[in-house]
Amino acid sequence: GVWNQMKWLLAWPLCLLLYFTVPNVSTARWENWFMLSFILSTMWIASFSYVMVWMVTVIGFTFGTPDVIMGITFLAAGTSVPDCMASLIVARQGMGDMAVSNSIGSNVFDILVGLGLPWALQTLAINYGSDIKLNSKGLIFSVGLLLASVFLTVMGVHLNKWTLDRRLGLMCLLLYSVFLCFSCLIEYNIFTFVNLPTCRDD
Numbered sequence: 001g002v003w004n005q006m007k008w009l010l011a012w013p014l015c016l017l018l019y020f021t022v023p024n025v026s027t028a029r030w031e032n033w034f035m036l037s038f039i040l041s042t043m044w045i046a047s048f049s050y051v052m053v054w055m056v057t058v059i060g061f062t063f064g065t066p067d068v069i070m071g072i073t074f075l076a077a078g079t080s081v082p083d084c085m086a087s088l089i090v091a092r093q094g095m096g097d098m099a100v101s102n103s104i105g106s107n108v109f110d111i112l113v114g115l116g117l118p119w120a121l122q123t124l125a126i127n128y129g130s131d132i133k134l135n136s137k138g139l140i141f142s143v144g145l146l147l148a149s150v151f152l153t154v155m156g157v158h159l160n161k162w163t164l165d166r167r168l169g170l171m172c173l174l175l176y177s178v179f180l181c182f183s184c185l186i187e188y189n190i191f192t193f194v195n196l197p198t199c200r201d202d
Contacts (some may be wrong), residue, residue, distance in 0.1 A: 018044065052078055068187045072142065073180065079110075096164050100157075141186045149175045 022044070023030035023037045030037070053075065060070035083106045087099040123130050152175055160168050185191060 049079070066187045068139065068142070069184055072183050080106075091164065099164075142183045145179050145182055149179050 022040045023033045025031050025034045025037050056070050056075050056078075057067060059065075059074075060067055083102060087102050090102070091099040119132055122132060153172060156168055156171050157164075
């Protein structure tokens with residue numbers, strides 16, 4: 001259809017770039033170059049992530065949206081789509097344990113390594129002895145909501161006799177909606193003044 005043609009047209013430059021820069025290990029010629037393919041893929045993902053963060057920051061500044069809200073909505077959704085697709089694939093294959101482990105493990109990795117490694121490099125290698133300031137005081141409330149949502153999710157799985165079905169999926173979507181609404185209200189200073197703008201003109 002027309003939609004598939006549009007998707008192919010938009011993805012064609014990217015596919016061409018990756019075709020010439022990342023070895024295809026599914027072919028006999030490059031099957032032993034899997035480590036190089038992994039490293040190059042990781043570098044491309046890092047480059048795309050940098051561009052995505054920069055674009056989200058500029059868009060949020062243009063529309064006057066706090067950086068934290070852009071982070072917990074668009075940025076979080078953009079980085080979680082690959083994890084969602086991976087969990088969906090293994091869940092359809094009947095491996096529900098792997099799907100749940102992937103979702104939990106990826107978030108633990110994001111928090112401990114995704115935050116810890118850049119902070120360590122900044123404070124130890126780039127600018128030794130420096131510290132990183134967090135402008136939003138509402139993050140403590142977001143972390144509390146996150147812990148509450150994790151607890152309720154585990155409790156829901158337990159009450160559902162450790163089975164994944166439509167009812168549990170709807171409950172998870174409802175919990176995410178509640179988390180998103182409360183986080184946005186907190187960052188917009190609806191309950192109390194906690195957020196200062198990150199991007200400034202001066």
